[in-house]
Amino acid sequence: MTPRAPAAWPLVGHLPRFGRDPLRFLRSLPVHGELVEVRLPGRRVFVLCHPEAARRALADGRTFDRTGPLFDRVRADMGNGLATCPYAEHRRQRLLLRPAFHRERLDHYAVVMREEAEALLGRWRHGQVIDVVAAMFGLTVSVAVRTLFSARADAATTAALRRCLDVYLRGSYTRTLLPLSAALPTPANRRFERALAQWRHYVRQIIAEARRRPTEGPDLLSALLEARDDAQSGLSEEELADQIAVLVLAGAETTSAALSWTWHLLAAHPRAEAELHAEVDSGRRDPAALEHTHRVVKESLRLYPPAWAIPRTITQETVLAGHRLPAGATLVFSPYVLHHRPDLFPGPERFRPERWLPGAMDQPARAAFLPFGAGPTRCIGESFALTETTVALTAIAAHWRLLPLPGRPVRPAARSVLAPRTLPMRLALRGTAVSSGP
Template identity: 50%
Template sequence: MSGTSSRAPERAWSVGTASGMFPFLGCGIALLRRPLEFLRSLPAHGDLVEIRLGLQRAWVVCHPELVQRMLRDTRTFDKGGPLYDRLRALMGDGVVTCPAAEHRRQRRLVQPAFRPSRVAGHTELMAEEAESLCHGWRAGQQVGVSADMLALTTRVISRVLFSDSLDAATTAEIRRCLAVVVRGLFVRTVIPIDALFRLPTPANRRYRHAVGRVHAIVDAAIAERRRGAPRDDLLGTLLAATRGDGEEASVTDREVRDQLVSLLLTGAESTALCLTSVFSLLARHPEAERRLHAEVDAVLAGRRRPGPADLPRLVYTRSVVTETLRHWPPGWLFTRVTTRETDFAGCRLPRGSTVVYSPYLLHHDPVSFPDPDRFLPERWLPGQDAGASHGAMIPFAAGSRTCLGDTFSMAEATVSLATVAARWRLRHLPGPVEPPRPAATLGPRSLVMTCESRNRDNTSTGLPIGR
């Protein structure tokens, strides 16, 4: 095999085929109707499994070692395939979707906003927004956790990108647009038949309208900034780059928008789904919830919210977030495309082949994670091996295209969880609990829970938490 695969001794990989039930849709219907079950059925066919998506062939990588090889060989396996073809219509060629040849330059441009030193400075605004959110809750109130978490993360990322938070009406519109976009992206990925999505159906019109509104909102923010004073945020950095400041070639106006749209949508949606999943899982695992509350109470010691110095001490809180990312990873299905003919796992893949990998599938590999369906934050406490040594834990991908916001996202989820958990316990409503729903991302999308004040758990601190 070319690239990284030639540097490691080969083992006997197994290659198989999963047949589709429908001649023209292939496995797309199975992916739409029962995607998680379908994915977990594939390792029985082999380490690399051929499937059909519409009229196209694709190969699903089921073994963590093969996934690591693929992700670290960006010259052979570039971002592309049905998912990224659709994402580029939304995000353009920003840092999330750009080809490998452009990635290093673009990453260097936006990375400073997400360096650990800047993330530490952002923890105050993360905690401030989380405190503001749950300050409006009342004991016994039913709250839309999915909607509230998306509103929270949209405000946080908008402040990082644009300094000022989007107003309430704009945040609500972004939230509505995201719901339409993520569903539309998934359908377009698993059934990549372009003609279907050019039809003037209500769903197609809603999707196009949502994409257009996201672009318009970002364009308006850029135009307003050009008329105002410079600010020290990512938009300011990008606008300075359009003037060719420094040694790098100047950045185009289109690239400014592409970067902001990419970071706004990925920075809001994924972390919101992670937090929503956290609260849903904690409500079903009282021992994990108890340990979380005990740690938060000890670390905060009566303070209203955590600060940068508290992050290293919130060990179990971070473990809850990490286990949630393993259990229900928001980014659960991705595609790559081969840039040249290559031998992969003993299978000759033509140039332009679509290769699929699933963090959800790897995160539920019983070899890497014993009892994978159990929610066990203890897997990630210091001294535990978990699945890291197997390369199976990849909520933020791997290699040179590891998510540049991974440190930021972990800090945001940990700080937000600690801030809310210091005040409130969230309980599921009677009846069935909403399962995670796969679309372009994975997680509960309309979760409603009941607030329960933790006042009585904190009488010794003298702080009226939750009021």
């Protein structure tokens, strides 16, 4: 029999514990087994707590698929893109998108990333207090829109797309956890539907303009328009819109969360911050050469993986980790669970970039580090995201320190993506004193 998480309530199961503090609840599961059953209203849920079982499940997209009511709702909202499509469509979609993420394109995208970071810095003022979550989200949306659309989206359109995304992110987690709530005629649901309609309108306008007036710039949209599958068939208008929606959502939301957590962690660990500044000041511009910066990013992703819980539907009765699982149940892969196992990462709650020094970590721990997933559905934008995070960190750290505000605790918001609820910090030009007061 599959181990069950204790202390389920009648009727609602573990929903109160999960809803009150999902991260604490998830951290409590590995002591019960490699695979632990969680009770939620109307569904059976099994959480993967061991990296080997997680890798086996993620390698079998046919048995553990993105199907069922949960994914039907996600696709209805944001489209049938690479990160949301079922197994039957995944290979074709990945083949079509692969050219957009070739290395030679990534070099061009890195230039855009640095330009957008420097444009953000031009709006900052010494001593100013900013919400880092909002600032990093604005930056990554701008990068996503520019790398996707080149010069096709003006400032007003970019701002409108950002507003639509913000509404979507606020509502999607609630609609996923409580699917029946989506049918209620609440103001929040009406805002959600309006935002999706506006998003689709703007994206279709941009696609139509791209077809009328192709550009020579190597943006993602150009690559998608040129993409062909094995049968030399391209993406339809609806498929294009769906891919763009998912790419912007994934590219902006997850990377902004990673950046926000990294600034929070650096501010609390002056030695790691000083090493980052020294590396930035060394003059190395190639993101691949910034070894300490990479270790900082990895440790941030270990502590706070943006994609913290990834569901799959079990399509047929199967055996995993020695337990028989029923068809129709939900399997949850959680990088957060794996990254916080003390047997794999001693002192798992501590920020220690030196974990990632060569030879400092054994193979089981390295195999458990899965912030971008694994198997055929491993994130196609992994290199893009790591490059963007590194470029943004170094561009900002070359000039600024981000200082925490006393008495303002930072709490995680485990919604669609794991990000700080809010992260107010004071900007300080490096080498310049600034008051730490409110």
